[in-house]
Amino acid sequence: MANHKSALKRIRRNEAVRLRNRYQHKTVRNAIKKLRNEEDKKSAEALLPTVVGMIDKLAKRNIIHKNKAANLKSQLMGKVAAM
Template sequence: MANHKSAIKRIRQNKKRALHNKYYAKTMRNAVRKLRAITDKDEAAKLYPIVQKMLDKLAKTNIIHKNKASNLKSKLAAHVNKLG
């Protein structure tokens, strides 16, 4: 266990930050699932920019890796374009 006051505070901060990051990562995964489940092209095209913005924000704040965000955006764009 930590002996220093600063180390104890750091542990508290890390727990809080991990919970915050977990919430946003889960929200992002749910949004991606929702977009993949859509079969209507107009609805998917409307939702895609929202999900794209979310992915970019999470990559910018290092909640997810920038390459993961790029890969997801690419696959989702292909999915939206494939819909008929």
């Protein structure tokens, strides 16, 4: 176990950041599922920019890899376009 005050603070901080990242990642995954299950093209087109923005934010913060973000966005845009 860490003995330095700064190391103990870092452990607490890392846990808080981990939980925040987990929450954000799960929220985006749920939004992606909602978009994929959407049947109506109009509502899917309305939802798409929101989901793409959420994916970009995860990639910017290194919660997901930038290539994974690009692949997800490409798949979602293709699905909406094919409706």
